[in-house]
Amino acid sequence: QVQLVESGGGLVQAGGSLRLSCAASGRAVMTSAMGWFRQAPGKERELVAAIHWTGVSTYYPDSVKGRFAISRDNAKNTVYLQMNSLKPGDTGVYYCAAPKDIGKNYANPTTYEYWGQGTQVTVSS
Numbered sequence: 106q107v108q109l110v111e112s113g114g115g116l117v118q119a120g121g122s123l124r125l126s127c128a129a130s131g132r133a134v135m136t137s138a139m140g141w142f143r144q145a146p147g148k149e150r151e152l153v154a155a156i157h158w159t160g161v162s163t164y165y166p167d168s169v170k171g172r173f174a175i176s177r178d179n180a181k182n183t184v185y186l187q188m189n190s191l192k193p194g195d196t197g198v199y200y201c202a203a204p205k206d207i208g209k210n211y212a213n214p215t216t217y218e219y220w221g222q223g224t225q226v227t228v229s230s
Contacts, residue, residue, distance in 0.1 A: 107132040107219040109201045114224030117191055121228070125186040127201030127221060135160065135179040138208030140217050141186045143226070145197035152214040153199075154186055164212035169195075191228045198223040 113125040125141070140155040154175035155164040163175055174187040184201060202217035210216050 107203050109203060109219060109221035111199065111201050111221045111224040114199060114226045116227045116229065119192055119228055119230050121191050122187070122189045123191065123226060125188070125199055125201075125224060125226075127184040127186075129182050129184065129201075129203065132203060132219075133179070134177050134182050134184055134203075137204055137206065138211030138216065139175070139177065139184045140202045140211065140214075141173075141175060141184075142200045142202055142214070142217070143195070143197040144200070144223075145194075148197075150200070150214075152212070152217075155211045156184070157211050158207050158209075162211075188226070191226075193228045193230045196226060196228050199226050 108130045110128045138158050142150045144150040156175045172190045177184045200223045201221040203219040204216045205218045208216045
């Protein structure tokens with residue numbers, strides 16, 4: 106069974122940076138796509154970053170493109186989300202996610218079926 110544990114959230118001022126980590130077990134991160142989602146209060150969960158199982162391609166929506174970067178460390182079996190130039194609108198609970206299989210359609214939010222417990226990110230103005 107795939108288990109995902111996020112860490113690294115916290116309170117940061119606008120313009121600041123945070124790096125989230127997602128430690129995986131039960132699945133080698135290099136064998137499937139991985140994604141990061143966020144959910145703001147009163148809003149639906151949205152995909153903010155994804156990495157293809159090969160590690161070659163990444164996906165970001167326009168709202169975070171150029172500010173967020175997803176990466177993985179195969180040796181540590183960990184996926185990261187580097188978030189720069191944070192805005193108050195980035196506030197929310199951030200979840201790491203993995204697909205049931207390889208996750209061919211890695212930019213499609215419905216691909217993901219395993220979830221971590223989430224980590225809170227709060228950006229103050």
